[in-house]
Amino acid sequence: MESKLLILAPYPTSENNKDGMISRVKAIDTLFENIPRTYLYVSLRSFIKAKKYSDGIVEVNSLNLLIHFRTILKLIYSHQHIYSHSIYMLTFLWLFISKKQTSMTLDLHGVVPEEEKYFGKTKIRAVYYDFIETQIFKRLTNAICVTDAMKAHYQNKYKWFTGTFLTYSIIPDNLQIIDKETVKFVKEQNNKKIHVIYSGGAQSWQNIDLMMQIIRNNQSPEIYYTILTGDKKIFEDKIKNNKINPELITVVSRNPSDLWKDYIAADYAFILRDENIVNRVACPTKLVEYLFYGLIPVVLSEEIGDYKKLGYDYFKMEIFSQIKKPMSVNENNINIAKKIIKVNQSTNLAQFILKS
Structure with missing residues (x-):
């Protein structure tokens, strides 16, 4: 054809x-x-x-x-x-x-x-x-x-x-529905520590240096950090330069299809975007992933895309130090992600384009 x-x-x-x-x-x-x-x-x-x-x-x-x-x-x-x-x-x-x-x-x-x-x-x-x-x-x-x-x-x-x-919306194709028993088991295995992740690159607009400062100021045996990135060397150097205890943080590169294993083990996730028009209209792939797996984003500005209007739960970075315990799966954020996905699924984009 x-x-x-x-x-x-x-x-x-x-x-x-x-x-x-x-x-x-x-x-x-x-x-x-x-x-x-x-x-x-x-x-x-x-x-x-x-x-x-x-x-x-x-x-x-x-x-x-x-x-x-x-x-x-x-x-x-x-x-x-x-x-x-x-x-x-x-x-x-x-x-x-x-x-x-x-x-x-x-x-x-x-x-x-x-x-x-x-x-x-x-x-x-x-x-x-x-x-x-x-x-x-x-x-x-x-x-x-x-x-x-x-x-x-x-x-x-x-x-x-x-x-x-x-x-x-931008919906990652690596999202996987995980049965509740698996999620519950993983959560129970990790409930002795607060688990915080970051998933993404080392671009300047990700405010990586700010994130490293937050981690450096919140080093504790009660908190474990995981960096999921393709820029391993950059992050490893920043961890060393910021004098972050390597026993409290892991830097790893994952195939996108395997990210769910880290997400369901985590409680919170960094997404430190500045307050500007670029971020106010954005639909960050990683934020969709965070919400889909029931994580609570830690934000610099909560004004990211439509998420505040949709009522997502988040923590401002200023109160990150007040986080004292692991979190259960956040059902509100899961439902917001599902709502966005449902809107996409109800749209026949191929037909819309080819009939134009």
Whole structure:
């Protein structure tokens, strides 16, 4: 069958499945699993030699913008529908997409111009992405937002947009329903200590140094910390530099499918996001995981996505030292995660995109 859907993103594989963005790409891909589709990932510097292969009914292309320009244009113009994972995937390609010829859906993932403003290395990138975001919205058929807060942000920013907004949350594909007896057994095995985890990378916006300061100031035989990360060396160095007792903390890299084992053993989980527009509209993958397994997040700002509106339970980091005992599974947070998942499941996204 001929591919009518072009997806702008790296194709999800076992090699890149720990990347946060790929988690979203993979989750969306499963919705199109019976539909022939083509992946296109374009770079200005990489893929001097084109990387092309097939995976069942999926065609995968990793191409260099300059060297394979004609092939890229051919792929764009030969597809009826384009699904782009974030504005970043359209950095070079937005110029070649016409609303008259192609239906285009943008999965926003985040607020890119604002991300560049707060976390980028140069102001010019923020200005550029703000410009191309406007140009992209002029070409868009659908804008997929990960939270209602994000949808409200873009509805206010682009009041003239005539396309369709849809909220479709980021739900990790590694969530597993664990029977209550297993959870109860694990909790009983770990009820002599407070167990606190962090799951994620060492990026600056994760406020890792602040987290290390909190751990350093709350070292106790009664508390055990686990860092789940692909950046083991960075965390090991920070633990050493902060003079944190290595007997009270473990740094480990896990396959996403095994994270549940650490989550059901834990009581609390760090997610120290700053108070800004980037985080107010976000849907962090790890926060969904924390809630799904009944953990209580320890936050710097509680204003993360739609979660405060939904009534999630959390601890402010300022009162972390007041935590004195392990917690039972937090049913309220589990129910919030289930509610978000149910909203996603009630949406036929593939039909929505391909009928646009």
